[in-house]
Amino acid sequence: MVITVAIVLLWGVQLRKEVKQLMYSKWKYFWSPWNFVDISCLIMTLLVLLESYQLLGIFGKSSLRGLAAVASCLIMSKVFYWLRLFKKKAFYILLLERTLVDSWQFISLIFISLLMFGVPMLILNQNR
Numbered sequence: 734m735v736i737t738v739a740i741v742l743l744w745g746v747q748l749r750k751e752v753k754q755l756m757y758s759k760w761k762y763f764w765s766p767w768n769f770v771d772i773s774c775l776i777m778t779l780l781v782l783l784e785s786y787q788l789l790g791i792f793g794k795s796s797l798r799g800l801a802a803v804a805s806c807l808i809m810s811k812v813f814y815w816l817r818l819f820k821k822k823a824f825y826i827l828l829l830e831r832t833l834v835d836s837w838q839f840i841s842l843i844f845i846s847l848l849m850f851g852v853p854m855l856i857l858n859q860n861r
Contacts, residue, residue: 737782744778751775767814770807777804 751771755762762768781801783789792800813829816822833840 740778740782744775744782747771748775767811770811774804774807774811777807
């Protein structure tokens with residue numbers, strides 16, 4: 734219960750910060766993709782929290798786990814973004830970011846290859 738209270742308090746602080754940013758910058762707020770990550774994290778965290786206490790009843794257990802996994806990945810991506818503020822870590826974060834940007838074609842090819850084998854396996858697994 735203590736963790737839930739902490740999550741709700743921190744969620745409220747984050748919501749307040751996002752609303753202030755939206756009021757200050759108006760339409761420019763939507764130009765940054767990181768603001769979409771922030772909004773997505775807020776919405777997904779709220780959905781996971783409400784659904785874990787069975788207040789909504791719209792997700793099954795497997796869907797809730799998937800939603801929680803996506804929310805966790807987005808929150809961890811925000812941590813990488815925040816690490817750029819520290820001088821010793823900024824070089825490595827920017828190096829990682831630049832490497833991923835430069836290799837996006839190769840990463841997309843690998844992702845498509847994984848989907849090419851993964852989707853038939855999921856289809857075949859449904860018949861068991």
